[in-house]
Amino acid sequence: MEFWLARTVRMAFTLFVVVTLTFVVLRTSYDPVVAMLGPDATNREIELFRERWNLDKSLIEQYLTYIGNALRGDFGNSFRDGRPVFEVIAERFPYTLWLGGVSYLFAVLIGIPAGILAALYRGSIFDRAIMVVSVVGFALPNFFLGILMILLFALIWQVLPSSGASSWEHVIMPAFALGLTLAGILARFTRSAMLEVLSKTYMLAAQAKGVRPARRALFHALPNAALSVVTIMGLILGNLVAGTVVVETVFAWPGIGRLLVSAISSKDLAVVQALVFVIAAAMVLINLAVDLSYRMLDPRTRRST
Amino acid sequence: MTDLHPETASPVAQGAAPLLRWEGLSVPLPTGADRPYAVQGLTLDLQQNEVLCLVGESGSGKSVTALATMGLLKGEMSHTSGAIRFGGKDLTSLAPEARRHLTGARLSMVFQEPIASLNPFYTAGAQVSETISTHSTRPAPEIRDKVLALFEEVRLPNPEQIYRAYPHELSGGQCQRVMIASALALDPAVLIADEPTTALDVTTQAQILSLMLTLRDNHRTGILFITHDFGVVSEIADRVAVMRYGELVEIGPREQILTDPQHDYTKTLLAAVPKLAPRASRPVSGDPVLRVESLSKTYRSGGVLRRSRREVQAVLDASLQIRPGETLGVVGESGSGKTTLSQCIIRMVEPTEGKVEIAGQDFLALKGKHLRAARRRVQIIFQDPYTSLDARQKIGDAIAEGPVIHGASTRDATRISHDLLEAVGLDPVAADRYPHEFSGGQRQRICIARALALQPDLLIADESVSALDVSVQAQILKLLSEIQAERGFGMLFVTHDLRVASQICDRICVMQQGRIVESGAPDQLFANAQEAYTRALLAAVPGATRVFG
Numbered sequence: 016m017e018f019w020l021a022r023t024v025r026m027a028f029t030l031f032v033v034v035t036l037t038f039v040v041l042r043t044s045y046d047p048v049v050a051m052l053g054p055d056a057t058n059r060e061i062e063l064f065r066e067r068w069n070l071d072k073s074l075i076e077q078y079l080t081y082i083g084n085a086l087r088g089d090f091g092n093s094f095r096d097g098r099p100v101f102e103v104i105a106e107r108f109p110y111t112l113w114l115g116g117v118s119y120l121f122a123v124l125i126g127i128p129a130g131i132l133a134a135l136y137r138g139s140i141f142d143r144a145i146m147v148v149s150v151v152g153f154a155l156p157n158f159f160l161g162i163l164m165i166l167l168f169a170l171i172w173q174v175l176p177s178s179g180a181s182s183w184e185h186v187i188m189p190a191f192a193l194g195l196t197l198a199g200i201l202a203r204f205t206r207s208a209m210l211e212v213l214s215k216t217y218m219l220a221a222q223a224k225g226v227r228p229a230r231r232a233l234f235h236a237l238p239n240a241a242l243s244v245v246t247i248m249g250l251i252l253g254n255l256v257a258g259t260v261v262v263e264t265v266f267a268w269p270g271i272g273r274l275l276v277s278a279i280s281s282k283d284l285a286v287v288q289a290l291v292f293v294i295a296a297a298m299v300l301i302n303l304a305v306d307l308s309y310r311m312l313d314p315r316t317r318r319s320t
Numbered sequence: 321m322t323d324l325h326p327e328t329a330s331p332v333a334q335g336a337a338p339l340l341r342w343e344g345l346s347v348p349l350p351t352g353a354d355r356p357y358a359v360q361g362l363t364l365d366l367q368q369n370e371v372l373c374l375v376g377e378s379g380s381g382k383s384v385t386a387l388a389t390m391g392l393l394k395g396e397m398s399h400t401s402g403a404i405r406f407g408g409k410d411l412t413s414l415a416p417e418a419r420r421h422l423t424g425a426r427l428s429m430v431f432q433e434p435i436a437s438l439n440p441f442y443t444a445g446a447q448v449s450e451t452i453s454t455h456s457t458r459p460a461p462e463i464r465d466k467v468l469a470l471f472e473e474v475r476l477p478n479p480e481q482i483y484r485a486y487p488h489e490l491s492g493g494q495c496q497r498v499m500i501a502s503a504l505a506l507d508p509a510v511l512i513a514d515e516p517t518t519a520l521d522v523t524t525q526a527q528i529l530s531l532m533l534t535l536r537d538n539h540r541t542g543i544l545f546i547t548h549d550f551g552v553v554s555e556i557a558d559r560v561a562v563m564r565y566g567e568l569v570e571i572g573p574r575e576q577i578l579t580d581p582q583h584d585y586t587k588t589l590l591a592a593v594p595k596l597a598p599r600a601s602r603p604v605s606g607d608p609v610l611r612v613e614s615l616s617k618t619y620r621s622g623g624v625l626r627r628s629r630r631e632v633q634a635v636l637d638a639s640l641q642i643r644p645g646e647t648l649g650v651v652g653e654s655g656s657g658k659t660t661l662s663q664c665i666i667r668m669v670e671p672t673e674g675k676v677e678i679a680g681q682d683f684l685a686l687k688g689k690h691l692r693a694a695r696r697r698v699q700i701i702f703q704d705p706y707t708s709l710d711a712r713q714k715i716g717d718a719i720a721e722g723p724v725i726h727g728a729s730t731r732d733a734t735r736i737s738h739d740l741l742e743a744v745g746l747d748p749v750a751a752d753r754y755p756h757e758f759s760g761g762q763r764q765r766i767c768i769a770r771a772l773a774l775q776p777d778l779l780i781a782d783e784s785v786s787a788l789d790v791s792v793q794a795q796i797l798k799l800l801s802e803i804q805a806e807r808g809f810g811m812l813f814v815t816h817d818l819r820v821a822s823q824i825c826d827r828i829c830v831m832q833q834g835r836i837v838e839s840g841a842p843d844q845l846f847a848n849a850q851e852a853y854t855r856a857l858l859a860a861v862p863g864a865t866r867v868f869g
Contacts, residue, residue, distance in 0.1 A: 216433055217437050217438055217440075219449075221439065222423070223424060223429040224450065225425060225451075238441045239440065305407065312442060315488050
């Protein structure tokens with residue numbers, strides 16, 4: 016109970032800090048008027064725009080209004096087309112969820128088994144091959160990988176569509192570009208977590224009991240290694256958000272990553288602020304999920320919940 | 321400790337075929353090691369209903385022999401030669417699957433670190449059940465009953481509760497009993513115990529040893545008991561085999577090896593065994609270098625809400641003082657608060673209450689640079705010489721670092737470090753080498769030199785010899801006494817080993833649950849202990865009443 020109380024207070028505080036910081040930084044660093052109306056706008060137009068978006072009030076006043084509205088779930092309207100920002104975001108969010116989900120699934124289903132096998136067959140050709148692929152995976156910037164794939168699969172061999180999101184075929188390349196890096200990171204961490212566990216005395220003790228090798232790996236080593244792998248899985252989900260910004264741009268994927276880029280370049284402050292809030296909220300929830308799974312996995316903390 | 325079995329105990333049927341026989345067993349070491357073989361040409365028998373103690377110092381090949389027998393060696397070391405005969409077969413030439421059927425069922429093993437040898441992820445009950453389910457198809461309820469019966473047999477309190485407990489909820493002694501229950505689950509013919517009591521307190525050790533003997537008698541198990549401690553040997557062995565550098569040096573019945581050893585190496589080992597030989601305190605004078613009054617340390621844990629808060633009294637109302645040239649021993653079982661006490665004195669841990677005066681100065685009132693300056697007066701030597709030296713720092717620099725920090729010129733500091741290396745029995749030329757080039761005993765000498773470089777008034781030795789082999793231990797204790805006589809510092813000597821404490825200390829404090837329950841000169845304390853706890857500790861010392869060699 017106390018755990019939940021402390022966690023909720025902390026999560027709320029984190030989000031409050033994020034909202035405040037983005038507000039202060041964005042509102043003081045530049046004036047959106049010129050970017051929105053263009054250099055030819057008349058003074059009258061500028062004045063009207065300022066009034067329309069409350070930009071003529073003092074910063075404190077703007078902030079208080081913003082926080083007050085935000086607490087009621089209203090993050091304002093897009094400067095560009097006047098629609099509520101959450102409507103704009105809600106339109107794009109499912110696409111990012113789709114792309115992110117597929118890449119994450121790819122990373123987990125490829126990365127974790129690869130790491131386990133590499134650890135079990137440490138030093139073998141197999142281990143080295145997996146490690147080489149994983150190094151390549153996270154050394155290749157995903158925009159480069161994306162462009163390379165577009166060149167090969169869309170332009171030269173013409174087997175996959177180069178951009179857009181209208182069918183499942185569209186998701187293959189961006190998901191791979193995004194997921195390969197993550198799979199590489201996961202494979203390396205899973206491998207080292209497994210290697211550490213495999214060197215423990217209890218693994219030797221399991222062998223001395225005559226437990227079968229496969230059972231030793233899956234029932235004795237894996238759950239213990241999972242404790243550190245879960246932490247990395249959480250961090251990777253965070254990486255995913257950063258990755259979507261780049262990959263969505265390369266593949267013209269209509270998700271929130273691309274929305275963020277275009278909102279920033281057109282100085283659509285309300286959209287940027289709301290997006291940062293959504294991303295921060297997602298990160299906070301991911302962190303909570305990691306902590307919870309940690310508590311469920313580890314008997315040393317399970318009892319005290 | 322009283323003798324656990326009569327002199328005629330070894331009920332080994334003479335002339336019977338051995339239960340297990342090692343025939344010219346050799347285990348190679350990986351290339352680049354200091355010798356080609358970990359074990360070389362070992363020929364040895366284990367009989368039914370016998371405890372065979374395998375004794376030797378670290379690196380003698382005893383554990384490797386155990387691992388080879390269980391088929392647990394990996395990599396290059398698994399390419400053994402020679403034979404290990406059991407039940408008419410050579411274990412080393414069995415197919416892996418055939419060998420796995422014997423491992424854990426007919427041959428089983430108990431390890432040195434009881435807590436580390438249980439998987440933190442599963443309950444004690446599940447882990448012992450696994451041993452049975454691996455080798456049989458018995459139904460689950462039957463297995464459960466069997467495990468509970470085993471827990472009863474190894475004298476675990478509340479078997480039902482232990483069955484559901486996770487390893488971190490059990491003490492070291494309880495974990496070792498669980499491991500023994502697991503090893504005995506399928507009534508094996510051979511039990512290999514690799515230093516099973518080394519990580520345990522003396523009182524727990526005594527209980528585990530007596531348990532092992534009961535098991536030998538009830539199950540007629542052949543037990544290969546690996547230990548470095550001749551005290552333990554004198555309590556439990558039917559026969560003793562001594563190993564050095566991977567080779568068998570000497571083997572014979574317990575009494576013969578302990579009282580009439582033939583080989584020089586065995587004689588050296590026996591001579592180095594610390595004896596419970598309490599000395600009288602030496603006369604000391606001068607103002608105390610350390611005065612501790614009513615020191616307490618309370619650990620509080622838990623969250624912001626009051627009801628979830630927990631308090632642990634690690635040290636409670638401890639008072640003591642040490643004069644120049646005097647050694648005060650602090651003894652007690654693990655968790656008794658002796659390490660916390662020493663850490664509070666040097667403020668590695670901040671005490672909750674009380675007073676600490678070092679060389680007449682109120683040490684707890686100091687802050688910032690005054691505290692840093694005063695830290696010169698008290699130095700510490702840790703338990704593990706392998707982790708307490710920076711692997712990337714030359715040992716000369718490690719020793720000179722303290723004086724340089726406290727304002728000595730580099731030239732003076734270098735001179736100090738060379739002098740000290742000589743004083744601790746190392747060649748000053750070694751100053752340019754790195755820690756990994758030294759043995760454990762040599763490293764502990766380096767740590768002593770480093771501690772002395774600042775000419776402290778007080779030296780704290782926290783279990784400083786417990787990680788060392790007995791022969792090295794004896795040398796280090798001698799060195800500490802000599803240097804102390806020469807330089808006159810006071811010493812706080814924290815140890816769990818009453819034999820060691822009896823030899824080096826002028827006075828001993830016995831700690832139990834954070835309190836100093838009794839103190840006095842070793843000869844008086846040991847002859848006339850007032851507290852039942854002190855008497856229990858003394859009674860549990862392995863081989864207490866015996867004269868070795």
